[in-house]
Amino acid sequence: MKLSFSAEDEQFREEVASWLAANLVGEFECVRGRGGPGDEHQLVEERKAWERKLHEGGWTCIGWPKEYGGRSASIEQQVIFNEEYARAGGPGRIGHIGETLAGPTIIAFGSEEQKAKYLPGILRGEEFWCQGYSEPSAGSDLANVKTKAVFDEASGKWRINGQKVWTSLAHESEYCFVIARTDPQSVGHKGLGFFLVAMDQPGVTVRPIEQITGTSEFNEVFFDDAECDASDIVGEPGEGWKVAMGLLGFERGVSTLGQQMLFQNEFDAIIKLAKENGAAQNPALRHRIAEAHIGLRIMRYNSMRMLSGGADGSLQKEAMIYKLYWASWHRNLGKLAMDVMGQESEILEDAPYELNRLQSMYLFTRSDTIYGGTNQIQRNIIAERALGMPREPRG
Amino acid sequence: MDFTFSEDQLLFRDSVRDFLVNEVTPERVRASWEKDDGRDAELWQQLAELGLCGMTVPEDFGGLGMNELDFVLLAQECGYVALPEPLVNTALVAVPVLSRLGGEAASEYLPRIASGELRVAVGCSENGLVEDAAQAGLLLWAEPEAFYVLTAEQFSTRYNPSVDPSRRLYAVELGSDAKPVATGDQAQALYQAVLDRGALGAAAQALGLAQRMIDISVQYSSERQQFGKPIGSFQAVKHHMANVAVRLEYAKAPVHRAAYALAEDAAGASEAVSHAKLVACEAANLAAKNSIQVHGAMGYTWEVDLHIFMKKAWALAGSFGDTGFHKQRIAEHIFADGAALGAGTTFA
Numbered sequence: 130m131k132l133s134f135s136a137e138d139e140q141f142r143e144e145v146a147s148w149l150a151a152n153l154v155g156e157f158e159c160v161r162g163r164g165g166p167g168d169e170h171q172l173v174e175e176r177k178a179w180e181r182k183l184h185e186g187g188w189t190c191i192g193w194p195k196e197y198g199g200r201s202a203s204i205e206q207q208v209i210f211n212e213e214y215a216r217a218g219g220p221g222r223i224g225h226i227g228e229t230l231a232g233p234t235i236i237a238f239g240s241e242e243q244k245a246k247y248l249p250g251i252l253r254g255e256e257f258w259c260q261g262y263s264e265p266s267a268g269s270d271l272a273n274v275k276t277k278a279v280f281d282e283a284s285g286k287w288r289i290n291g292q293k294v295w296t297s298l299a300h301e302s303e304y305c306f307v308i309a310r311t312d313p314q315s316v317g318h319k320g321l322g323f324f325l326v327a328m329d330q331p332g333v334t335v336r337p338i339e340q341i342t343g344t345s346e347f348n349e350v351f352f353d354d355a356e357c358d359a360s361d362i363v364g365e366p367g368e369g370w371k372v373a374m375g376l377l378g379f380e381r382g383v384s385t386l387g388q389q390m391l392f393q394n395e396f397d398a399i400i401k402l403a404k405e406n407g408a409a410q411n412p413a414l415r416h417r418i419a420e421a422h423i424g425l426r427i428m429r430y431n432s433m434r435m436l437s438g439g440a441d442g443s444l445q446k447e448a449m450i451y452k453l454y455w456a457s458w459h460r461n462l463g464k465l466a467m468d469v470m471g472q473e474s475e476i477l478e479d480a481p482y483e484l485n486r487l488q489s490m491y492l493f494t495r496s497d498t499i500y501g502g503t504n505q506i507q508r509n510i511i512a513e514r515a516l517g518m519p520r521e522p523r524g
Numbered sequence: 525m526d527f528t529f530s531e532d533q534l535l536f537r538d539s540v541r542d543f544l545v546n547e548v549t550p551e552r553v554r555a556s557w558e559k560d561d562g563r564d565a566e567l568w569q570q571l572a573e574l575g576l577c578g579m580t581v582p583e584d585f586g587g588l589g590m591n592e593l594d595f596v597l598l599a600q601e602c603g604y605v606a607l608p609e610p611l612v613n614t615a616l617v618a619v620p621v622l623s624r625l626g627g628e629a630a631s632e633y634l635p636r637i638a639s640g641e642l643r644v645a646v647g648c649s650e651n652g653l654v655e656d657a658a659q660a661g662l663l664l665w666a667e668p669e670a671f672y673v674l675t676a677e678q679f680s681t682r683y684n685p686s687v688d689p690s691r692r693l694y695a696v697e698l699g700s701d702a703k704p705v706a707t708g709d710q711a712q713a714l715y716q717a718v719l720d721r722g723a724l725g726a727a728a729q730a731l732g733l734a735q736r737m738i739d740i741s742v743q744y745s746s747e748r749q750q751f752g753k754p755i756g757s758f759q760a761v762k763h764h765m766a767n768v769a770v771r772l773e774y775a776k777a778p779v780h781r782a783a784y785a786l787a788e789d790a791a792g793a794s795e796a797v798s799h800a801k802l803v804a805c806e807a808a809n810l811a812a813k814n815s816i817q818v819h820g821a822m823g824y825t826w827e828v829d830l831h832i833f834m835k836k837a838w839a840l841a842g843s844f845g846d847t848g849f850h851k852q853r854i855a856e857h858i859f860a861d862g863a864a865l866g867a868g869t870t871f872a
Contacts, residue, residue, distance in 0.1 A: 130593060131526045132784050138525075205525045397865065400858065409859055419855040422865070423778075423799055430777035434527035450770045505759070511769050512762035516742050519757035 134205055142209045148186050149217035157182065164221025165391050167493030168486065169346040173301050176223045180254030190228050190252050197236060197244065198252040204436045208386055215390030222387065226298065227251035227258035229387075231306055234376045235325075238363050247325060250303070261293040261307035261326070261350060262373065269506045272317045272370065276352060278309035278324060280359070280366075287324060287362065289332070289355045295500060299335045299348040302328055307352070308373050311366035321369030325361045332356060342492045343482035385432050385451060389425070392459065395490060396425055399466050402487075408469045417465050424458040449515055453507040456497040463494030527777065529597065537597040541604070543574065548605040550829040556608045557689035561659050568609050572640025576611055580619045585634035592616060592721065596728050596783035603732025606836045608690035610645070610656045612725040618646040618664055621717050622673070629673045629705060633662055647696065648718045650845055657681045657694035665696065666718040670704035671711040678702050688839040690832075720786060720797045722844030727779050727797075727804035733837045734772045734804075734811035740830055741765055741815040744822075755818075764814040771807035778803050792864075795857045798850035805847070808837035 134142070153161060160175050183189050192207050193199025202210065222228065232251045235243050250256030267273040276291025289309055299305065305326050312320030328335070332355030337345035364372045403409040403418060428451075435448065466487040467474040478485045484492065498504045512518045529537075547567065556564050571577055580595055581587020599612045619637060622630050622644075636642035647654030648666040657663055658681040665672040665679070678701060681694035706714055742765060745756030755761050782800035785793035812834035816823035823830055841847065857863060 130529060130780065130784055132781060132790075134525055208525065393865075400865070404859070415855050415859070416851060419851050419858060422858050423802060423854060426799060427774050427778055427803060430527070430781050431774050433525060434777040434780075437525065437527040450773050453766075453770055454774055505763070508763040508766035509759060511766040512756075516738065516762075516765055516769055517746075518742055518762045518765065519746055519754040521757050521759055521762070522753070 134209065138203075138205045138209060141206050142213060145188075145210050145213040146217065148188065149213060149219065152182060152186060153217055153219060160220035161218040162220065162394065164223060166221070166497075167342065167489040169221060169223075169298065170344050172220070173223065176220050177254070177257070177301075179220060180222070180224045182254075184252065184254040189224065189254050190232060193228075193232060193236065193248075193252070197232075197248050204433075208433065208436075211386040211390050214387070215394055218394075221391065223298070223301065224251065224254055224257055225387065226260055226302075227256065227304075230260060230376055231258040231304070231325075234306070234323075234363065234372060237375060238323075238372050240360065240363075242360050243325065243363065247304070256303040257298065257301055259296050259299045259302040259305045259328075259350075261296060261305045263295045264292060265294055269503055272321075274308055274310055274321060276307065276309040277313060278307075278311050278322050278362075278366075279313075280311075284356070285359050286356045287322075287359065289324065289326060289352045289357070291352050293350040293352070294347075295338070296335075296348045296350045297346055299328065299350050300337060304328060305333075305350065306363075306376075308369045311362075311369070315367075318370040320367055321373075322366045323363040323369040323372040324357055325363065326352075326355060326357045330355060340492075341495070342484060342489055344489075385428075385455070388455070389428050389432065392425055392428075392455075392462070395462060395466070395487075396421060398487065399462070399469055402466075403469045406469070406471070406473075408471065414465075414469060417468070421458070421462055421465055424454075424461075428455055428458065449507070449510050452502055453504055453511065456501075456504060456507075459497045460494045463491035467491050527780065529780075533594060533597060536594075537601060540574070540576070540598050541601045543570075544601050544605045544607065548607050550606075550832055553606055553608055553690060553832055562608060562690060562692045563656075563659055564609065568643070569640050571609060571611055572638075577614055577640045578619075578634075578638025580615045580623075581634045581638040582623060585631065586638040587619075587634065591787040592620065592724065593780075593783045593787040596724070596780060599725050599728035600732040600735075600779075603729030603836070604736045606690065606733065606736070606832050610643070612729060613646055613655060613722065614644055616725040616728075617718060617721040618644040620721060621646065621664060621666075621714060624717060625671070625673070625706065625714060627705075633673075637662075646718060646722070648715055648722065648844070650719055650849065651722075651843060652695065653684055653693040654681075654696050655694075655843075656692055657696050658683065659692065663696065664718070665698065666715040667711070668715050669707060669711055671706040671714040672698065672702055673705050674698065674702055686839055688835040690836060691839050716794065719844055720794055723797050723801040723850070724779070724782050724786060726840040726843050727775075727782065727800040730804040730808035730837055730840055731772065731775060731779055733833045733840075734768065734775075734808040736833050737808075737811040737815040737830065737837075738765060738768055738772065740833075741818045745818050748820075761818055764818055768807070768811045768814050771803070771810050775800075775803040775807040795854060798845070798853040801845065801850050802847060802854070805837070805841040809841060812837050 157179055160172050160179050163172050164176050191200040191202040191210055195201045228251060232248060235247055264274055266275060278287050278289045281288050305328055307324045307326050308321050309324060310320055311322040332353050334351040336349045338347045338349060339345055408414045477483055513520050556562050575588050578587035579590050583589040595616050599616055602612050622634060637644055642662055643660045644662045645654050645657045645660035646664040661676050663674045663679055678699045680697045684693045684695060686693050745761055746754050748755050779800040782796040785796040815830055822828050
C-alpha cells in the first residue's frame with residue numbers, strides 16, 4: 130500500500146495544471162464550471178470547441194492506448210488529470226460518452242475497421258456519442274429490448290426499427306450505440322446485437338423530453354428503417370448483451386473519477402455558501418455537511434482502491450456497489466444544498482423557470498437514483514450476486 | 525498510489541482468521557461472559573504463541589516489528605469473532621505508544637508483553653473508562669498534559685459493567701505516588717497517539733463485526749422459509765442486507781487509509797481516523813439494526829448469537845471518541861480557513 134503520488138506524477142500534475150491555466154481563458158472563459166449533469170444542455174457549441182482545444186493539447190482520451198491516439202496514461206495520471214481539470218473549472222466533458230464508453234468498447238470488442246472509422250473522431254473531439262439502451266418497455270428490465278435490427282441482403286445494410294428513450298445528448302451527437310434484437314424469436318439477453326448508428330439520417334428522429342427542470346438533456350430517439358453498414362455491428366449478432374455489459378464495466382471504472390470531481394466542485398460551492406450565509410454556524414447543517422464530506426472521501430478512496438485492484442478479489446462487488454452509493458449520496462447532497470440555501474431556495478433566478486445551479490442540481494439529483502439502474506435494481510444485484518442471497522422469483 | 529495489501533499481509537490475515545474462527549466460537553465468547561474476570565488465560569497464551577501479542581513489538585524486544593497497517597486486517601478478524609481478549613488494544617494501541625515513549629519503560633515491558641506474560645491496559649481521558657484495567661499488570665493512562673505508565677499497585681479500579689459482557693470496563697484512580705513519565709508536547713502527542721490508535725482499532729473491529737452479522741443474516745434468510753420460499757428471496761428482506769453490504773464495503777478503504785496514515789505518521793492522520801471510525805461504526809450499526817430485522821423475532825432472543833456481535837458494535841461505537849467527538853473533528857477540519865479539500869488533496 131502506498132497512498133501518495135510519485136515525483137513523476139506530481140510533475141505530470143504540474144503539466145496538466147499549467148496547460149489548463151494557459152488555455153481555459155479567452156473564448157473559453159464562458160465554459161468554466163459549466164455543463165455536466167443538470168447543465169448538460171448549456172453552451173454546447175462552446176464546449177464542443179473546448180473538446181477540440183483539449184485534443185490540440187493531447188488531453189482527450191488520455192487513458193486510451195497510444196496506438197489509438199491516447200497517452201496510455203496510468204491510473205495515477207488519470208486521477209491527477211481529473212483532479213486538475215476540476216480544480217481549473219474545466220467544463221463538463223461533452224465528449225465523455227465517446228471517450229469513456231463508446232471508445233473503450235470499440236477498442237475492446239470492435240473490429241480494426243470500426244477502430245479506424247470511429248476512434249479518430251472521438252479523439253479529435255469532433256464526433257460525439259449517445260447511448261441507446263433504455264426503451265419504453267425496457268427500463269429496469271433492460272433485456273426486454275424490442276428494437277429490431279434486420280440485415281437487408283439487398284442493400285447489405287442493417288435496418289433498425291424501434292424506439293429508445295432517456296438518451297442523453299442525442300440531439301448533439303453524431304453517433305449512437307444501440308442494442309437491438311437481431312433474432313426476432315429471442316427473448317431476454319439472447320439474440321441481441323450492438324450497433325454503431327449514425328444519427329444524421331432520415332430514419333432517425335430525436336424528440337427532447339422536457340424534464341422537471343423545464344429543460345431538456347434527455348431525449349426519445351425513434352428509429353424508422355434507420356440504417357447502418359454490415360460492418361457496424363460490434364461482435365456477432367447475438368453477442369450484444371455481452372458487449373453492453375462489458376461497456377457497463379467501463380462506465381464504473383475510470384469514468385467515475387471525473388464525476389467525483391464535479392461532485393467536489395458542487396460540495397465546495399455549498400461550503401462557500403454556508404460560510405457566507407451563516408449556515409455553517411448551524412449545528413444541524415454543519416453535521417450534514419461533514420457527513421457529505423465523508424461520503425465524498427469514501428467515493429474517492431474506493432475508486433482508487435477499485436482501480437488499483439485493491440479489493441482482494443471483490444472488484445466485481447465494488448463495481449456493483451458504486452452506482453447505489455454515489456446516486457444516494459448525490460441525491461442527499463441536492464437536498465443539503467437546498468437546506469443550506471434556506472428560504473432562498475424557493476426563489477427562481479428568473480421567470481418563467483430559470484433555476485440557479487444548486488436548484489438545478491437538486492432537481493437533477495432526483496434522477497440519479499433512477500437512471501443507469503434504479504437503487505432498487507442495484508440492491509437486487511448486490512444481494513443476489515455479491516451476497517449470494519436467493520434470487521427473487523421473476524416472470 | 526496503490527491501495528492493495530501485500531501477499532504476505534493477506535496470507536497472515538488468512539491464517540489468523542482460520543485460527544480465530546476455529547478457536548473463538550460464540551460458545552467460547554459466552555463462556556467468558558460467565559467468568560469473574562471475563563478472560564481466558566489459555567486463549568491469551570495461544571495468541572501470544574502465534575506472535576500476535578508481540579506483532580507490533582520491535583524485533584529488538586522480541587516482537588515481529590510490524591506496524592499499524594500490518595495489524596489492521598487482523599483487527600478486523602478480531603471483530604469478526606468478537607474476540608473478548610484485549611488483543612487489539614494491546615497490539616494496535618499500547619505497544620506502538622510504548623514504543624514511541626521509548627526508554628526504560630519500553631525495554632522493560634515490551635518483551636514481557638510480546639511473550640504474553642504481561643497484560644497491558646490503555647486508556648485516555650477522552651473516554652474515562654479503561655478496558656481490562658483490573659486484569660492488567662500495567663496501565664498506560666493518557667491525558668492531554670500528562671502521560672502515565674503505572675504498575676498494578678500504582679492505581680485502583682472500580683468496575684463498570686458494559687452492555688457487551690465481553691468488555692470489562694473500569695474507572696481508574698491514580699495512586700498518590702503516580703508520576704507522569706511525559707508532560708507538555710510529548711504528553712500531547714502520546715495522548716493523540718492513544719486516542720487515534722484506539723479509534724482505529726474500534727473501527728477495524730467494527731468492519732469485522734459488520735461482516736459477521738451480514739454472514740449470519742444471509743445464511744439465516746437463505747434457510748428460513750415463509751410463503752413457501754426462503755425469505756432472502758424477497759426484495760423487502762434482501763435490500764436490507766444490500767444496504768449493509770454497501771456501507772461495509774465502502775467503509776474498508778477509509779479504515780485502511782487511516783491505518784496507513786498512522787503507520788506513516790502522515791499529516792492529517794487524525795482526520796483520517798475520525799473518518800474511519802465514523803463510517804465503520806455506522807456500517808456495524810446498520811448491520812446490527814438490519815440483521816435483527818431480517819431475523820424477525822428470533823433476532824430479539826438471547827439464544828441467537830447475533831447479539832454477541834451487535835453489542836460489541838454498540839460498545840465500540842462510543843470508545844476512543846464517540847460519534848459526536850469524531851464528527852466534530854471532521855467539521856472543524858472542513859470549515860477551517862484554507863482547508864485542504866479539493867483537487868489534489870485526497871491524501872493530504
